[in-house]
Amino acid sequence: METKSRYEVISELEETKRKYLIERDSLQAHIDGKEKAIKQLKRQLEDSVEELGKFKSTVEDKKKTYAELIDSVDASLKRMSDVSQAPRK
Numbered sequence: 001m002e003t004k005s006r007y008e009v010i011s012e013l014e015e016t017k018r019k020y021l022i023e024r025d026s027l028q029a030h031i032d033g034k035e036k037a038i039k040q041l042k043r044q045l046e047d048s049v050e051e052l053g054k055f056k057s058t059v060e061d062k063k064k065t066y067a068e069l070i071d072s073v074d075a076s077l078k079r080m081s082d083v084s085q086a087p088r089k
Contacts, residue, residue, distance in 0.1 A: 004012075
């Protein structure tokens with residue numbers, strides 16, 4: 001078992017006190033960092049909500065466009081089918 005001198009004990013206690021002081025003094029910085037992160041998340045959420053609103057407003061137009069594209073592909077497939085079934089001379 002190792003016996004510590006009074007100087008070593010005092011030194012360790014002072015070092016522990018220093019660590020506690022540093023931690024105590026950095027608490028506000030931790031709070032500020034977390035508040036900033038929350039503000040950024042709120043901004044991202046607001047942006048996402050705005051983007052969703054814009055997307056919802058264009059859905060009907062996109063549905064019409066896709067329906068037209070599908071009809072166009074169907075027409076092309078029908079023409080290809082008609083051409084391949086036409087009697088050859």
